[in-house]
Amino acid sequence: xxxxLAIVLALTAALLFALAAVLQEQGTKGVDSDVESTGxxxxxxxxxxxxxxxxxxxxxxxxxxxxxxxxVGSLLLVQPLLVTTLVFALPLAAYVHKRRxxxxxxxxxVVLCAALTVFMVLGQPEAGITQPSGKxxxxxxxxxxxxxxxxxxxxxxxxxGSAKSLVLAIGAGMLLGYSAPxxxxxxxxxxxGILNGLSSWEFWAMAVTAxxxxxxxxxxxxxxxxxxxLPAVTVLKPIIAMALGLTIYQEHLRTGHAGDxxxxxxxxxxxxxxxxxxxxxxxxxxxxxxxxxxxxxxxQGDDAHA
Numbered sequence: 001x002x003x004x005l006a007i008v009l010a011l012t013a014a015l016l017f018a019l020a021a022v023l024q025e026q027g028t029k030g031v032d033s034d035v036e037s038t039g040x041x042x043x044x045x046x047x048x049x050x051x052x053x054x055x056x057x058x059x060x061x062x063x064x065x066x067x068x069x070x071x072v073g074s075l076l077l078v079q080p081l082l083v084t085t086l087v088f089a090l091p092l093a094a095y096v097h098k099r100r101x102x103x104x105x106x107x108x109x110v111v112l113c114a115a116l117t118v119f120m121v122l123g124q125p126e127a128g129i130t131q132p133s134g135k136x137x138x139x140x141x142x143x144x145x146x147x148x149x150x151x152x153x154x155x156x157x158x159x160x161g162s163a164k165s166l167v168l169a170i171g172a173g174m175l176l177g178y179s180a181p182x183x184x185x186x187x188x189x190x191x192x193g194i195l196n197g198l199s200s201w202e203f204w205a206m207a208v209t210a211x212x213x214x215x216x217x218x219x220x221x222x223x224x225x226x227x228x229x230l231p232a233v234t235v236l237k238p239i240i241a242m243a244l245g246l247t248i249y250q251e252h253l254r255t256g257h258a259g260d261x262x263x264x265x266x267x268x269x270x271x272x273x274x275x276x277x278x279x280x281x282x283x284x285x286x287x288x289x290x291x292x293x294x295x296x297x298x299x300q301g302d303d304a305h306a
Contacts, residue, residue: 006073007120009065010081016062018088022096023055024218046218063183063210070184071191075245076125076253079180079238080116080270086234086277087112105280112273118266128250130188136248140178148174152216160223168220169229170236175213177240181249182206231278235271 046052069078087109094101151171158164182205190197197203220229245251253263 002072006069006077009069010078013062013065014082014085015088016058017085018092020055020058021089022092023051026051067183067187071187074125074127074251075241076251079241083274108273108276115266115269123263124254126252132248144178165220165223165229168216168223169232172213172217172220173233173236175209177237179206179209180241181244231275234274234278
Protein backbone atom coordinates (compact mmCIF):
# COMPACT_ATOMS: atom_id res chain seq x y z
CA UNK A 1 0.00 0.00 0.00
CA UNK A 2 2.93 2.32 0.67
CA UNK A 3 4.16 1.88 -2.90
CA UNK A 4 0.68 2.47 -4.31
CA LEU A 5 0.39 5.72 -2.36
CA ALA A 6 3.88 6.76 -3.48
CA ILE A 7 2.94 6.12 -7.11
CA VAL A 8 -0.26 8.17 -6.84
CA LEU A 9 1.57 11.03 -5.15
CA ALA A 10 4.44 10.95 -7.67
CA LEU A 11 2.04 11.11 -10.62
CA THR A 12 0.12 13.95 -8.94
CA ALA A 13 3.39 15.83 -8.47
CA ALA A 14 4.25 15.24 -12.14
CA LEU A 15 0.89 16.72 -13.17
CA LEU A 16 1.49 19.80 -11.01
CA PHE A 17 5.00 20.23 -12.43
CA ALA A 18 3.57 20.02 -15.96
CA LEU A 19 0.99 22.72 -15.22
CA ALA A 20 3.70 24.85 -13.61
CA ALA A 21 5.92 24.53 -16.69
CA VAL A 22 3.15 25.69 -19.02
CA LEU A 23 2.39 28.68 -16.78
CA GLN A 24 6.07 29.57 -16.52
CA GLU A 25 6.42 29.34 -20.28
CA GLN A 26 3.72 31.98 -20.66
CA GLY A 27 5.36 34.05 -17.95
CA THR A 28 8.78 34.15 -19.61
CA LYS A 29 7.53 35.15 -23.04
CA GLY A 30 8.84 38.49 -24.13
CA VAL A 31 11.70 38.65 -21.62
CA ASP A 32 14.43 40.78 -23.16
CA SER A 33 17.13 38.49 -24.54
CA ASP A 34 19.72 41.09 -23.58
CA VAL A 35 18.98 40.58 -19.89
CA GLU A 36 21.70 38.43 -18.30
CA SER A 37 20.13 35.02 -17.72
CA THR A 38 22.05 34.37 -14.51
CA GLY A 39 21.69 37.89 -13.13
CA UNK A 40 19.29 39.56 -10.70
CA UNK A 41 17.67 41.59 -13.46
CA UNK A 42 16.32 38.48 -15.16
CA UNK A 43 14.49 37.26 -12.06
CA UNK A 44 13.43 40.78 -11.08
CA UNK A 45 11.46 40.97 -14.32
CA UNK A 46 9.92 37.53 -13.86
CA UNK A 47 8.58 38.18 -10.35
CA UNK A 48 6.51 41.05 -11.72
CA UNK A 49 4.56 38.66 -13.94
CA UNK A 50 1.48 37.09 -12.36
CA UNK A 51 1.42 34.10 -14.70
CA UNK A 52 5.04 33.24 -13.88
CA UNK A 53 4.34 33.60 -10.15
CA UNK A 54 1.34 31.28 -10.54
CA UNK A 55 3.67 28.79 -12.17
CA UNK A 56 6.12 29.05 -9.28
CA UNK A 57 3.26 28.55 -6.77
CA UNK A 58 2.18 25.43 -8.68
CA UNK A 59 5.81 24.30 -8.77
CA UNK A 60 5.99 24.59 -4.98
CA UNK A 61 2.78 22.59 -4.63
CA UNK A 62 4.31 19.89 -6.85
CA UNK A 63 7.42 19.87 -4.70
CA UNK A 64 5.33 19.39 -1.53
CA UNK A 65 3.53 16.43 -3.11
CA UNK A 66 6.85 15.02 -4.33
CA UNK A 67 8.19 15.26 -0.77
CA UNK A 68 5.16 13.33 0.45
CA UNK A 69 5.81 10.66 -2.18
CA UNK A 70 9.46 10.36 -1.11
CA UNK A 71 8.35 10.06 2.52
CA VAL A 72 6.50 6.81 1.74
CA GLY A 73 8.37 5.53 -1.32
CA SER A 74 11.93 4.96 -2.48
CA LEU A 75 13.98 7.18 -4.77
CA LEU A 76 14.02 4.36 -7.31
CA LEU A 77 10.22 4.35 -7.34
CA VAL A 78 9.37 8.05 -7.19
CA GLN A 79 12.00 9.76 -9.33
CA PRO A 80 11.47 7.78 -12.58
CA LEU A 81 7.73 8.44 -12.37
CA LEU A 82 8.31 12.19 -12.30
CA VAL A 83 9.44 12.14 -15.93
CA THR A 84 5.74 11.67 -16.77
CA THR A 85 5.65 15.44 -16.33
CA LEU A 86 6.46 15.52 -20.05
CA VAL A 87 3.45 13.32 -20.84
CA PHE A 88 1.08 15.48 -18.81
CA ALA A 89 2.54 18.63 -20.35
CA LEU A 90 1.75 17.48 -23.90
CA PRO A 91 -2.03 18.08 -23.87
CA LEU A 92 -1.68 21.14 -21.63
CA ALA A 93 0.82 22.82 -23.94
CA ALA A 94 -1.13 21.78 -27.04
CA TYR A 95 -4.25 23.42 -25.59
CA VAL A 96 -2.41 26.65 -24.77
CA HIS A 97 -0.81 26.82 -28.21
CA LYS A 98 -4.01 25.69 -29.95
CA ARG A 99 -2.46 22.81 -31.82
CA ARG A 100 -2.92 19.07 -32.10
CA UNK A 101 -0.46 16.53 -30.78
CA UNK A 102 1.69 14.97 -33.45
CA UNK A 103 1.97 11.24 -34.10
CA UNK A 104 5.57 11.41 -32.98
CA UNK A 105 4.54 12.87 -29.63
CA UNK A 106 1.89 10.19 -29.13
CA UNK A 107 4.41 7.49 -30.02
CA UNK A 108 7.06 8.60 -27.53
CA UNK A 109 4.45 9.22 -24.83
CA VAL A 110 3.24 5.62 -25.20
CA VAL A 111 6.84 4.33 -25.18
CA LEU A 112 7.57 6.28 -22.01
CA CYS A 113 4.48 5.03 -20.18
CA ALA A 114 5.03 1.43 -21.29
CA ALA A 115 8.72 1.47 -20.31
CA LEU A 116 7.93 2.92 -16.88
CA THR A 117 5.26 0.27 -16.33
CA VAL A 118 7.70 -2.54 -17.17
CA PHE A 119 10.36 -0.99 -14.93
CA MET A 120 7.97 -0.73 -11.97
CA VAL A 121 6.35 -4.17 -12.37
CA LEU A 122 9.50 -6.20 -13.02
CA GLY A 123 12.00 -4.09 -11.10
CA GLN A 124 9.85 -3.71 -7.98
CA PRO A 125 11.98 -0.93 -6.43
CA GLU A 126 12.55 -1.49 -2.73
CA ALA A 127 13.36 1.12 -0.09
CA GLY A 128 16.66 1.17 1.74
CA ILE A 129 17.70 3.52 4.53
CA THR A 130 16.43 7.08 5.01
CA GLN A 131 19.35 8.57 6.98
CA PRO A 132 22.74 7.92 5.31
CA SER A 133 25.72 8.77 7.48
CA GLY A 134 27.62 12.02 7.05
CA LYS A 135 30.62 10.06 5.76
CA UNK A 136 28.48 8.54 3.02
CA UNK A 137 27.82 12.04 1.66
CA UNK A 138 31.50 13.07 1.42
CA UNK A 139 32.13 11.71 -2.08
CA UNK A 140 28.75 12.76 -3.57
CA UNK A 141 29.12 16.32 -2.27
CA UNK A 142 32.77 16.42 -3.36
CA UNK A 143 31.46 15.70 -6.87
CA UNK A 144 28.48 18.07 -6.74
CA UNK A 145 30.15 21.29 -5.57
CA UNK A 146 32.98 21.61 -8.14
CA UNK A 147 30.82 20.43 -11.07
CA UNK A 148 28.05 22.94 -10.29
CA UNK A 149 30.58 25.71 -9.64
CA UNK A 150 32.28 25.13 -12.99
CA UNK A 151 28.92 25.02 -14.80
CA UNK A 152 27.48 28.17 -13.24
CA UNK A 153 30.65 30.28 -13.26
CA UNK A 154 31.61 29.09 -16.71
CA UNK A 155 28.08 29.50 -18.04
CA UNK A 156 27.78 33.04 -16.75
CA UNK A 157 30.84 34.03 -18.77
CA UNK A 158 29.61 32.50 -22.02
CA UNK A 159 27.54 34.21 -24.68
CA UNK A 160 23.90 33.15 -25.01
CA GLY A 161 23.39 30.09 -27.17
CA SER A 162 23.26 26.30 -27.13
CA ALA A 163 26.57 25.85 -25.31
CA LYS A 164 25.69 28.21 -22.49
CA SER A 165 22.22 26.72 -22.19
CA LEU A 166 23.63 23.19 -21.92
CA VAL A 167 26.27 24.12 -19.34
CA LEU A 168 23.71 25.86 -17.11
CA ALA A 169 21.31 22.94 -17.59
CA ILE A 170 23.92 20.46 -16.35
CA GLY A 171 24.44 22.55 -13.22
CA ALA A 172 20.69 22.82 -12.63
CA GLY A 173 20.13 19.12 -13.28
CA MET A 174 22.85 18.18 -10.81
CA LEU A 175 21.35 20.36 -8.08
CA LEU A 176 17.81 19.12 -8.67
CA GLY A 177 19.01 15.52 -8.79
CA TYR A 178 20.56 15.92 -5.33
CA SER A 179 17.55 17.78 -3.95
CA ALA A 180 15.38 14.63 -4.10
CA PRO A 181 17.46 12.52 -1.65
CA UNK A 182 18.01 15.58 0.55
CA UNK A 183 14.22 15.97 0.59
CA UNK A 184 13.70 12.34 1.55
CA UNK A 185 16.10 12.57 4.51
CA UNK A 186 14.92 16.03 5.55
CA UNK A 187 11.26 14.96 5.64
CA UNK A 188 12.17 11.85 7.61
CA UNK A 189 13.93 14.06 10.17
CA UNK A 190 10.75 16.08 10.65
CA UNK A 191 8.96 12.83 11.43
CA UNK A 192 11.04 12.74 14.62
CA GLY A 193 10.02 16.23 15.67
CA ILE A 194 10.10 19.80 14.35
CA LEU A 195 13.30 20.70 16.18
CA ASN A 196 15.01 17.60 14.87
CA GLY A 197 13.90 18.47 11.36
CA LEU A 198 15.10 22.07 11.57
CA SER A 199 18.47 20.91 12.90
CA SER A 200 18.90 18.45 10.02
CA TRP A 201 21.57 19.68 7.57
CA GLU A 202 19.87 17.67 4.82
CA PHE A 203 16.74 19.82 5.20
CA TRP A 204 18.73 23.01 4.56
CA ALA A 205 20.68 21.32 1.77
CA MET A 206 17.32 20.48 0.21
CA ALA A 207 16.23 24.13 0.40
CA VAL A 208 19.46 25.36 -1.19
CA THR A 209 19.70 22.78 -3.99
CA ALA A 210 16.00 22.98 -4.90
CA UNK A 211 15.98 26.80 -4.96
CA UNK A 212 19.22 27.28 -6.87
CA UNK A 213 18.44 24.37 -9.19
CA UNK A 214 15.06 25.87 -10.09
CA UNK A 215 16.48 29.36 -10.69
CA UNK A 216 19.35 28.11 -12.84
CA UNK A 217 16.95 25.84 -14.69
CA UNK A 218 15.03 28.96 -15.69
CA UNK A 219 18.34 30.58 -16.66
CA UNK A 220 19.31 27.66 -18.89
CA UNK A 221 16.05 28.00 -20.81
CA UNK A 222 16.41 31.76 -21.25
CA UNK A 223 20.09 31.53 -22.19
CA UNK A 224 19.56 29.80 -25.51
CA UNK A 225 18.66 26.45 -26.99
CA UNK A 226 15.74 24.94 -25.08
CA UNK A 227 15.90 21.78 -27.19
CA UNK A 228 19.30 21.14 -25.62
CA UNK A 229 18.73 22.31 -22.05
CA LEU A 230 15.33 20.73 -21.36
CA PRO A 231 16.33 17.12 -22.14
CA ALA A 232 19.57 17.58 -20.18
CA VAL A 233 17.78 18.73 -17.03
CA THR A 234 14.96 16.21 -17.39
CA VAL A 235 17.29 13.22 -17.75
CA LEU A 236 19.93 14.26 -15.23
CA LYS A 237 17.49 14.59 -12.31
CA PRO A 238 16.25 10.97 -12.16
CA ILE A 239 19.64 9.49 -13.09
CA ILE A 240 21.44 11.28 -10.26
CA ALA A 241 18.68 10.61 -7.71
CA MET A 242 18.54 6.92 -8.66
CA ALA A 243 22.33 6.62 -8.50
CA LEU A 244 22.30 8.02 -4.97
CA GLY A 245 19.40 5.71 -4.11
CA LEU A 246 21.30 2.63 -5.28
CA THR A 247 24.47 3.62 -3.42
CA ILE A 248 24.30 5.60 -0.19
CA TYR A 249 20.57 4.96 0.37
CA GLN A 250 21.04 1.20 -0.20
CA GLU A 251 17.90 0.81 -2.30
CA HIS A 252 17.65 -2.05 -4.76
CA LEU A 253 15.58 -3.70 -7.47
CA ARG A 254 14.07 -7.16 -7.09
CA THR A 255 14.77 -8.96 -10.32
CA GLY A 256 15.94 -12.38 -11.32
CA HIS A 257 18.78 -12.91 -13.77
CA ALA A 258 16.34 -13.22 -16.67
CA GLY A 259 14.54 -10.03 -15.69
CA ASP A 260 17.65 -7.88 -15.26
CA UNK A 261 18.08 -7.27 -18.98
CA UNK A 262 14.40 -6.43 -19.40
CA UNK A 263 14.51 -3.90 -16.55
CA UNK A 264 17.67 -2.32 -17.95
CA UNK A 265 16.07 -2.16 -21.40
CA UNK A 266 12.98 -0.54 -19.91
CA UNK A 267 15.11 2.04 -18.12
CA UNK A 268 17.03 2.83 -21.32
CA UNK A 269 13.74 3.15 -23.22
CA UNK A 270 12.49 5.53 -20.53
CA UNK A 271 15.55 7.76 -20.91
CA UNK A 272 15.36 7.72 -24.73
CA UNK A 273 11.64 8.60 -24.68
CA UNK A 274 12.32 11.34 -22.14
CA UNK A 275 15.00 12.85 -24.36
CA UNK A 276 12.73 12.68 -27.39
CA UNK A 277 9.78 14.29 -25.64
CA UNK A 278 12.05 16.89 -24.05
CA UNK A 279 13.34 17.99 -27.45
CA UNK A 280 9.83 18.13 -28.85
CA UNK A 281 8.64 20.17 -25.88
CA UNK A 282 11.28 22.74 -26.65
CA UNK A 283 10.47 22.90 -30.36
CA UNK A 284 6.69 23.16 -30.45
CA UNK A 285 6.09 19.46 -31.03
CA UNK A 286 8.71 18.82 -33.72
CA UNK A 287 12.21 17.47 -33.19
CA UNK A 288 15.03 19.94 -33.51
CA UNK A 289 16.76 19.82 -36.88
CA UNK A 290 19.73 21.98 -36.00
CA UNK A 291 21.16 24.39 -33.48
CA UNK A 292 19.37 27.28 -35.11
CA UNK A 293 18.66 30.66 -33.60
CA UNK A 294 18.31 30.57 -29.83
CA UNK A 295 14.89 30.81 -28.32
CA UNK A 296 14.09 32.47 -25.03
CA UNK A 297 10.74 30.93 -24.30
CA UNK A 298 10.20 28.59 -21.41
CA UNK A 299 9.72 24.98 -22.61
CA GLN A 300 6.36 23.38 -22.46
CA GLY A 301 7.10 20.10 -20.79
CA ASP A 302 9.48 20.29 -17.85
CA ASP A 303 9.28 19.31 -14.14
CA ALA A 304 11.21 21.67 -11.86
CA HIS A 305 12.16 19.15 -9.18
CA ALA A 306 12.20 15.53 -10.39
